[in-house]
Amino acid sequence: MSGWMTRNIPKIVVAPSLAAVLFFVYGFIVWTGYVSLTRSRILPRYDFDGLGQYVKLFRTPRWDVAIENLFVFGVLFIAISIALGLLLAVLLDQRIRVEGAIRTIYLYPMALSFIVTGTAWKWILNPGLGIESVVRSWGWESFSFDWLVDPEMAIYTVVIAGVWQASGFVMALFLAGLRSVDQEVIKAAMVDGINLPRIYVSIIIPSLSPVFLSAIIVLAHLAIKSFDLVIALTGGGPGYATDLPATYMYAMAFSRGDLGQAAASATVMMATVAAIIVPYLYSELRPRHD
């Protein structure tokens, strides 16, 4: 008995965590997936009903808005964060005197809750008292900036706050990448008389493609999960103009009491994330052969 115990201690130690993950992650995914195939309303029902919830979901205008917003927000958020992060990393890579301090400032938003930064941006973008009044006080009396309450433009305020929060993090990723570029290649190019901007564009940046991939994956993942930022900044409004799938799911689950729709929207989110993360994890965890 004790011999068996000694031999199997590693497995016994990992077993509770594995059991927890199997139940609370995979079991729950299966439960949610199944409930999305039933006619559950306020309480879950377990009689199978096919894809009715999904048909209903994709016929709901509010869900269309959420998907469209996710697309607009996701594309802009990823593209601008990467552009800004790369620019900052290249600027900081020029033997800057106080690099450590500057880097710390660029990255601090990532340590804050989206609720905190959402609250700050809500105040800055406040149509009456925020940026609008600052620009007016500079003499441009007719200046108007009311994106926060404009249903057409409100989603872009989420982009503004999101980029501010995440771009420093992208900078840190790129800076680490830049530091690992082979210095010999760069020296050789400089000796050949190639100027610095061209060295960056045609040698250094192309060699960062793994970093681009990581950054895109992480940002896409952040975008799909975005919930707190929208809640704090716009509350999903005006109306449901800034709803994202995450806020839609929450509204269905906790204020509308429509478990079927909540489960179906959560399952769509899950499938989207899995489509991005599984191939990435697979390629990262696969044993290397070199």
Place this chain on the structure above:
Amino acid sequence: MTDATLKIAPTGPPARRRIARAVLRGLLYLLLVLFVAYYILPLFVMAITSLKSLDEIRAGSLMSLPQSVSLISWATAWSSACAGIQCEGLQPFFWNSVKMVVPAVFLSTFLGAVNGYALSHWRFRGANLIFALMLFGCFIPFQVVLLPMARTLGLLGLAGSLSGLVLVHVIYGLGFTTLFFRNYYVTIPLELVKAAKIDGAGFFTIFFRIFLPLSPPIIVVTVIWQFTQIWNDFLFGVSFSQAGTQPVTVALNNIVNSTTGVKEYNVDMAAAIIAGLPTLIVYVLAGKYFIRGLTAGSVKG
């Protein structure tokens, strides 16, 4: 040799090149400073707004410094602002967060250390699969577990309790903490463990005598990561708490979005700073470790 090759590149007289270089450096620093302003600005605006009176906020500009500094809105935010129907400020919720964060961080870090050790140095069949399964768990959109989790917490008698939130954070933090420790422990030579085994040391002896003493750097990274994640969490907090057990992020959102009475922007800003201060302090003191955690979560170790 190097002198000769370097002389090929330069063009133009050296003085002009030196001036051009100085101008470029100047522009570079100017750009960097402008970006510093961009990142600092929201924090700056929050801070000065929290120190102004409401009249001054309405009359003055967003960016102007307060004419008279007043800490009243900080006191209000801390002890008497209304979050929903409860008007005790952020204080009780701040302590809720502390009571939730401390056990959750401790448990998830400890379990991550043991798991990471077992999965990296006692490679049994299926160890890699188990690791992959756990790792995937930290990337799922948590919306997919909200409904069954709410029911399970109800069945366990933990609905709306801080213990329930601790449980949730430990479970969904396991993937990352295991990842951190596993990737750290694989760099410890296998020979060390083999030698210890020959000397008759068992699983736990090796862990407590050899691995734990080598672990402080990764423990710091993990604790900071978990602390930041759990303190900043909103989704689980808002889904699984009830009046009285809400964490500070949920209370902050309730204060800011309470619809009754006059909108007190200065109190909102003070409350936001209070809610953000713990993670901000940790970041300023140990930013290096925070960044290590961030990058470990996105780029493989």
